[in-house]
Amino acid sequence: MIGARLDEEVLVILRFRFARLCLLVFTLCTAACAEDASQAWLRYAPPFGTRPFPAYDRMPASLVDLDNSPVAASAQNELLHGVRSMLGKTLRLEPSVTGQDAWILGTPSEIAAALPQYPRPSLDAQGFSLSILSAHSHTYWIVAGADPRGILYGAFHVLAGIAQGQAFAQLAGSQSPAAPIRWVNQWDNLNGTIERGYGGRSIFFDNGSVRSDLTRAGEYARLLASIGVNGCTINNVNADPRILTPQMIQGVSRIADVFRPWGVRLSISVPISAPQDIGGLDTFDPGNPAVAAWWKAKVDALYAAIPDFAGFVVKADSEGQPGPSHYGRSPADAANMLAAALKPHGGIVLYRAFVYNHHLDWNDLKADRARAAYDIFHPLDGHFADNVVIQIKNGPIDFQVREPVSPLFAGLHQTNTAVELQITQEYMGQQRQLVYLPTQWQTYLDFNLHAEDRDTPLKNIVDGQAFHRPLGGYIGVADVGLDPNWLGSDLALANLYGFGRLAWNPNTPADTIAKDWTRLTFSSDPTVVSTLSRMLLSSWSIYENYTGAPLGLQTLTNITGPHYGPAPQSQENNGWGQWIRADPNGVGMDRTVSTGTGFIGQYPPVVARLYDSLQTCPDNLLLFMHHVPYTYRLHTGKTVIQTLYDDHYIGATEAARLVRDWKTLDGLIAPQPYEATLKMLEYQAGEAIVWRDAIDRWFLKMSGIPDDRNRIDHDPNRITASEMQLDGYMPINVTPWETASGGKAYVCEDRSVCTAALHFTRPAGWYNVSVQYFDYRQGVSTFRLILNHQTLATWTADNTLPGEQPNGDTSSRFTLPGVPLRPGDVLSIEGQPNDGEPAPIDYMEMTPQPGSAESAHP
Amino acid sequence: MIGARLDEEVLVILRFRFARLCLLVFTLCTAACAEDASQAWLRYAPPFGTRPFPAYDRMPASLVDLDNSPVAASAQNELLHGVRSMLGKTLRLEPSVTGQDAWILGTPSEIAAALPQYPRPSLDAQGFSLSILSAHSHTYWIVAGADPRGILYGAFHVLAGIAQGQAFAQLAGSQSPAAPIRWVNQWDNLNGTIERGYGGRSIFFDNGSVRSDLTRAGEYARLLASIGVNGCTINNVNADPRILTPQMIQGVSRIADVFRPWGVRLSISVPISAPQDIGGLDTFDPGNPAVAAWWKAKVDALYAAIPDFAGFVVKADSEGQPGPSHYGRSPADAANMLAAALKPHGGIVLYRAFVYNHHLDWNDLKADRARAAYDIFHPLDGHFADNVVIQIKNGPIDFQVREPVSPLFAGLHQTNTAVELQITQEYMGQQRQLVYLPTQWQTYLDFNLHAEDRDTPLKNIVDGQAFHRPLGGYIGVADVGLDPNWLGSDLALANLYGFGRLAWNPNTPADTIAKDWTRLTFSSDPTVVSTLSRMLLSSWSIYENYTGAPLGLQTLTNITGPHYGPAPQSQENNGWGQWIRADPNGVGMDRTVSTGTGFIGQYPPVVARLYDSLQTCPDNLLLFMHHVPYTYRLHTGKTVIQTLYDDHYIGATEAARLVRDWKTLDGLIAPQPYEATLKMLEYQAGEAIVWRDAIDRWFLKMSGIPDDRNRIDHDPNRITASEMQLDGYMPINVTPWETASGGKAYVCEDRSVCTAALHFTRPAGWYNVSVQYFDYRQGVSTFRLILNHQTLATWTADNTLPGEQPNGDTSSRFTLPGVPLRPGDVLSIEGQPNDGEPAPIDYMEMTPQPGSAESAHP
Numbered sequence A, B: 001m002i003g004a005r006l007d008e009e010v011l012v013i014l015r016f017r018f019a020r021l022c023l024l025v026f027t028l029c030t031a032a033c034a035e036d037a038s039q040a041w042l043r044y045a046p047p048f049g050t051r052p053f054p055a056y057d058r059m060p061a062s063l064v065d066l067d068n069s070p071v072a073a074s075a076q077n078e079l080l081h082g083v084r085s086m087l088g089k090t091l092r093l094e095p096s097v098t099g100q101d102a103w104i105l106g107t108p109s110e111i112a113a114a115l116p117q118y119p120r121p122s123l124d125a126q127g128f129s130l131s132i133l134s135a136h137s138h139t140y141w142i143v144a145g146a147d148p149r150g151i152l153y154g155a156f157h158v159l160a161g162i163a164q165g166q167a168f169a170q171l172a173g174s175q176s177p178a179a180p181i182r183w184v185n186q187w188d189n190l191n192g193t194i195e196r197g198y199g200g201r202s203i204f205f206d207n208g209s210v211r212s213d214l215t216r217a218g219e220y221a222r223l224l225a226s227i228g229v230n231g232c233t234i235n236n237v238n239a240d241p242r243i244l245t246p247q248m249i250q251g252v253s254r255i256a257d258v259f260r261p262w263g264v265r266l267s268i269s270v271p272i273s274a275p276q277d278i279g280g281l282d283t284f285d286p287g288n289p290a291v292a293a294w295w296k297a298k299v300d301a302l303y304a305a306i307p308d309f310a311g312f313v314v315k316a317d318s319e320g321q322p323g324p325s326h327y328g329r330s331p332a333d334a335a336n337m338l339a340a341a342l343k344p345h346g347g348i349v350l351y352r353a354f355v356y357n358h359h360l361d362w363n364d365l366k367a368d369r370a371r372a373a374y375d376i377f378h379p380l381d382g383h384f385a386d387n388v389v390i391q392i393k394n395g396p397i398d399f400q401v402r403e404p405v406s407p408l409f410a411g412l413h414q415t416n417t418a419v420e421l422q423i424t425q426e427y428m429g430q431q432r433q434l435v436y437l438p439t440q441w442q443t444y445l446d447f448n449l450h451a452e453d454r455d456t457p458l459k460n461i462v463d464g465q466a467f468h469r470p471l472g473g474y475i476g477v478a479d480v481g482l483d484p485n486w487l488g489s490d491l492a493l494a495n496l497y498g499f500g501r502l503a504w505n506p507n508t509p510a511d512t513i514a515k516d517w518t519r520l521t522f523s524s525d526p527t528v529v530s531t532l533s534r535m536l537l538s539s540w541s542i543y544e545n546y547t548g549a550p551l552g553l554q555t556l557t558n559i560t561g562p563h564y565g566p567a568p569q570s571q572e573n574n575g576w577g578q579w580i581r582a583d584p585n586g587v588g589m590d591r592t593v594s595t596g597t598g599f600i601g602q603y604p605p606v607v608a609r610l611y612d613s614l615q616t617c618p619d620n621l622l623l624f625m626h627h628v629p630y631t632y633r634l635h636t637g638k639t640v641i642q643t644l645y646d647d648h649y650i651g652a653t654e655a656a657r658l659v660r661d662w663k664t665l666d667g668l669i670a671p672q673p674y675e676a677t678l679k680m681l682e683y684q685a686g687e688a689i690v691w692r693d694a695i696d697r698w699f700l701k702m703s704g705i706p707d708d709r710n711r712i713d714h715d716p717n718r719i720t721a722s723e724m725q726l727d728g729y730m731p732i733n734v735t736p737w738e739t740a741s742g743g744k745a746y747v748c749e750d751r752s753v754c755t756a757a758l759h760f761t762r763p764a765g766w767y768n769v770s771v772q773y774f775d776y777r778q779g780v781s782t783f784r785l786i787l788n789h790q791t792l793a794t795w796t797a798d799n800t801l802p803g804e805q806p807n808g809d810t811s812s813r814f815t816l817p818g819v820p821l822r823p824g825d826v827l828s829i830e831g832q833p834n835d836g837e838p839a840p841i842d843y844m845e846m847t848p849q850p851g852s853a854e855s856a857h858p
Helices: A002-013 A019-031 A068-086 A108-114 A148-163 A215-226 A246-262 A289-305 A331-345 A369-380 A438-445 A458-462 A491-505 A510-521 A526-546 A605-612 A619-625 A640-663 A672-703 B002-013 B019-031 B071-086 B106-114 B147-163 B213-224 B246-262 B288-306 B331-345 B369-380 B440-444 B460-463 B493-504 B510-521 B526-546 B605-612 B619-625 B640-663 B670-704
Strands: A062-065 A102-106 A128-135 A138-145 A173-175 A181-185 A231-233 A264-269 A311-314 A348-351 A388-393 A416-422 A470-475 A718-720 A725-727 A730-733 A744-747 A753-759 A764-772 A780-788 A790-796 A811-821 A827-834 A841-848 B063-064 B102-106 B128-135 B138-145 B173-175 B181-183 B231-233 B265-270 B310-314 B348-352 B387-394 B416-423 B473-478 B718-720 B725-727 B731-733 B744-747 B754-759 B765-774 B782-787 B790-796 B811-822 B826-833 B843-850
Touching: A062 A068, A068 A102, A068 A138, A068 A148, A068 A246, A102 A108, A102 A148, A108 A138, A128 A148, A138 A148, A173 B181, A181 A348, A181 A416, A181 A491, A215 A231, A215 A246, A215 A491, A215 B310, A246 A289, A246 B526, A289 A331, A331 A348, A331 A388, A331 B288, A388 A470, A416 A438, A416 A458, A416 B619, A438 A458, A438 A510, A438 A526, A470 A491, A491 A510, A510 A526, A510 A790, A526 A640, A526 A672, A526 B510, A605 A619, A619 A640, A640 A672, A672 A764, A672 A811, A672 B670, A725 A790, A753 B173, A753 B725, A764 A780, A764 A827, A780 A811, A790 A811, A811 B619, A827 A841, B063 B071, B071 B102, B071 B138, B071 B147, B071 B213, B071 B246, B102 B147, B106 B138, B128 B147, B138 B147, B147 B173, B147 B213, B147 B510, B147 B754, B181 B348, B181 B416, B181 B493, B181 B526, B213 B493, B246 B265, B246 B288, B246 B605, B288 B331, B310 B331, B310 B510, B331 B348, B331 B369, B331 B387, B416 B440, B416 B460, B440 B460, B440 B493, B440 B510, B460 B473, B473 B493, B493 B510, B510 B526, B526 B670, B605 B619, B619 B640, B670 B765, B670 B811, B765 B782, B765 B826, B782 B811, B790 B811, B811 B843, B826 B843
Parallel strands: A062 A102, A102 A138, A181 A231, A181 A470, A231 A264, A264 A311, A311 A348, A348 A388, A388 A416, A416 A470, B063 B102, B102 B138, B181 B231, B181 B473, B231 B265, B265 B310, B310 B348, B348 B387, B387 B416, B416 B473
Antiparallel strands: A128 A138, A128 A173, A718 A841, A725 A753, A730 A744, A744 A841, A753 A827, A764 A811, A764 A841, A780 A790, A780 A827, B128 B138, B128 B173, B718 B843, B725 B754, B731 B744, B744 B843, B754 B826, B765 B811, B765 B843, B782 B790, B782 B826
16 A cells, blocks of 8 residues: 555655755755764764775775655765765766766666666565676676665665675665554644653744744654654644644645655644534534545645645544544544545555543542553454554553553454554653663564464564554654754664664664664764663663562653652542552552453453463563562562562662763763763662652552661661751652652742751761752752851752652752761751742762772771 | 062952852852863863772872962862862861861961971972871871962862872972963953954953953963963053053953962053053153153052052064154163052063064165164163063064074073063964974073073073073963964964973973873873874974975065965065065075174174084074075085975975874864864865965076976876866966966856866876865855766855965865766866855866775776
């Protein structure tokens, strides 16, 4: 379906005849800004230590582009730019193959027409083949693509190889993408904000219109093309109907124009209620012919403006979005109506399975949000048009730290499916914390659902193999923004890169992806590659441990707030259905068939048996599937409660290790990303302690079972504000209580300056001194740390954390290393409020530096 | 005289009681901006590979500052900041020595009062002593200063040692500065421009007033203090009398306030005519009591505002400046009048010996500007007050590439003298070209003048040793500006650093200075240190070779223009007296006693004999001292003319090598300075070719003697615009003619786009293609380089070179490496004029890449 479309569009887009000139200007501009963070992994810097690339001494000097498409022109210009940047040579563009060594770009048939000796490779759509051909006493370096996109992907593959020090001969071979759909979704609002975006404002929209400057949109398409992504949905799935107005379609067509040379097709999210919202109809009933006609006309208008328009993404009957249920219609009714309008143009519908009742009865032990997608969509299997794809989140809940694979993937055999992964770190630290996601994604993609008692890993379902579906693939919710580094954190870009790599080939090891990305982004220095890849690969596990999600507790963030800091109680006693069912005796959601919600029964029998039995259910999903006493012993032999306690301590310790690891790269990485990342990792190490303390406190209170090492709220290095001598600071209650010592923060409300002082009584030595304070989104309080009469440090609470209250969202740590302390010293914190932020504090910690308390005598 | 003053001022400046607090804030601010270029060599980054500094494991944790001065407070805060930054530890400030290991800051007597065991070192003014003392079973790391400045210089010395990986014990020992005067002059104008400044606008003045933001002025004082510089003259020696108005004195006192904590005393340049200019008198005759009274009142007002005011710098009777000669008075009359007013306050007068007639008769073979300073000042020896210092430029002309030492230094035995060196690169490439000056300065400072037939190297004259003078020293014309890196070029900062190091101790090898600066500024990586120091040390010789100054031709820049590009004829036939006396038969200025100007006779006999004889006169000053035929053979055996030809080729080749050397540091240096410096060195390599061609052409025409290798205007790789097929480009005459091929540039005057095309006829191969064009200060022309129909590159002429005409000031080179060319190719330049800059071009060069024309077959 979509494959056929790909050939047709080549003809359509030939009318954009100025594409080549624009591309050349772009290529020259990008060459001038090699240190620009927006270049990400396309820096085209020569790999460390391999200059001057002896393998390329005998490179052909000419380049012949046999394909006459704008996308192949991008491939050609990208090769010119990259070869010049990395090899210091400028290829000559020649119109024909004769009489010279040459790089050849084209489809197999185009190449064979020029070089009859060429052994035509068999390529799937969008695949490419790299080879060296000797003929007529000339040498040809051939980049063959099944189609223009394939040529472009082949060119990017060559350039990534050069950047990593590989000879062209090493790169020879064929590749094809695993699935036809490799899209990103952007949750951009028309006002320029981005839902769950942490990398700045929208690259597409501002103030209700499409931005006049679409430079970054074009650069984004180039970045996406370099990793094989071929589609981008530009607006929030909670869609504003105004996206379908004629003026907006005109603006959106400008975005499609900058996508087009990179083979990225544009799609939009639409609200199913649009015919009523903006169409002047009094209904949006999918069964009403007037509604269908309205959509058909709208789709025709879209294709008139955007000949290669890709289709719609639909979120309906979900979290307050209107849906077909309003008229007693099914998702199939809605999806098929839209699909019918799109079909003549080759467009598709991605209908999201993220449909659930968010007013569930939490008293009902059989109620289970995890069941919703399967319960709703499984009965409709076979009722969807063949250009409809059901877009299913990887897990049954919502991009949590750990979930099982959604059983719906195994429940749709006659329906196209795509897996929706989240690149933006909504529940995963929001780019303020390092979490490398390909490691996590790969556990989902490799998971064998055993549908029909066959081997059916998720990756083989969404690529269409398992059930012989024509369409399917990968959707990544990216939410890049205008920040120079796209996502707000340099290291978070590994997730965007990794999504593309896995969507192209889900069998690529997460370790390979981490190393390739590191080499392309930072350096091929072996220390950088091994250290950073080890940090990336361990980061998900570290985050899982300190955020309190081990044992399958999905997430313990504040799900009714910003989805950021610790707030375990927020899971419970509300209609959202993310219950963890913690009570004084035990914890976990009973989803078994016999005594629980029956969710486990939605899986094929092999998987259902695995999860249903306490004997076989893996520890890391135990509490997702079962309710057990806190004293229940895991396969490790340790109790559930002690495991929860311990894992948080392990996580916080490992988060601190990330800082030490990163510091070994000082001087091996450019100063700007080095410093910015160090700051992020230091913040993360502090936030890991906030998480550890909050979750362990909460479970200690809930279970009444002490930590067998008695660590919780008994840190010998810590002195809370309540134990200090206060001048002006007053206690206030913190919600949730577990995110501050004793449930209290101390604030400076009525004074211009407040202080909190402690008398130090421990042995003399070098200590690291930490101050735990709260940094609201608004206000920039100033703090001063004073030793006796000496100001040791001042700092400001100038972060923009997601909150206006003292709690785990805003709790922050300032650490001054290497302070010499003696018994009798007075250490004080002085806080100066600003703009409604009352310089709130929690505690101080004086941690002896390793070995120093004995050896040095300050 | 000035030494006594130093102790008194400590008392005076105690009234600035808030200095400590300001310093602390400054220290904290600077800690936050470690990548700020304005930090220069004070980055306080841990040295490469030595973390975690095991030598500092047992460092005392306390710091006791026994000296109660603001300057010692700077020392204390600088140590706190540097130790924290490099060692990750915060020293505790303690009020007394008892009962603890401690760092001790103080004068020897202050320290001995607290620690009677301390063996008091004998220190000269501003000197310091570092030592380790064990007493009362405690260890003291002692930074003793003869006075507050000495303490501060000692602290900076400790920190530079730590930054280079040295243990404190290695740093132990005493140092004292070579001379009391270690000043910089800034030629800042009150409107904010800087005469001969290439690093941005003034850090002191803007629009006729002192700037409101003096942050950079304070940072500059810190930078100066770190290298032992103790004075700064803030305004142009071509002085605006308004510097002496009451409002301006008020503003200047604010500058002195930010200098004071760093021990940098402020001085100003004054015009001797000020009493008439702004004083309401009808005369400025130094012999008039009303004039003397006016100056006394003005000086009293200055000291009321600036208690530690340092004194005046005076340029009089020079280059149009008014002077005492107007009234038949001598420099001594003028200087002594000012000195009398300053003396009660401890101030001094620096009277510049740069006095000469710039309307000399060039037809008079006995006329000689080089004689002027000696002729005028030698007769006055013994007539100057003891707080007057004669400020003498290193050579008799004016900061040229090569000059002999000024004979005046040996002609003033009863007069204080200081040597004026130029840090800003007025004749030395204006910070657009790399010239490391300590190498040059050291040849002057080490030169033995043999005064009184004794060993009297220049350094021992200006430090007062040779003639037992109480005052003397070093003046550096710095001209730093608001540019983040102060001088407009990262590498030029080595000259400011080197000036301070040599003024402190002129025996410091230039190589040591280069390596220390490299380690402190960039990295302690051995490759960086060895490569960059080698580049620095060779740079003066390279510049001397390609600018055509070898054999003592002083300078061949355009001396009536911007002192930048080649213009040898500008030396001749005018009143400025920088004649090189080139004629068809020979070249050089006869300054012998017997047949020439007699200048050589101004030297003491040993030196006069050396220079007067062709047998002993060194080749590198030959043409400064003698007029010889072009065929005269040097000590090398080569003729003068062939040496001139060859040396320019050698210089251009070596300039290209600087680029290759720098490229080996890619990845070992932060990206920003790496890229900026690469761009500068590439420009310099092109400008070296412009110089080579211009000077060799000029001497070829003048002498009529061919280059024995026939290289001049016979470059087989070059095709001039006159040989190309032109469309729109028209020739215009270039002045001077030798700075473009055939004396013509080709400009695009009446068209929006012009082209120049050539047919390539040489063997197929990989070539570097260069386009020589002209880039005026105004206008941004756009150029395109086209191979057949392929655009190879576009660039813009956006540099701000000093000129509005096509000549050696504006000639620029764009090089595209690695272009595959074949016989029959058409290479074109397309130029698009902008804002009066007519996209002017000169020639193209196609240079085969080494070995590639044979091995590759493009």
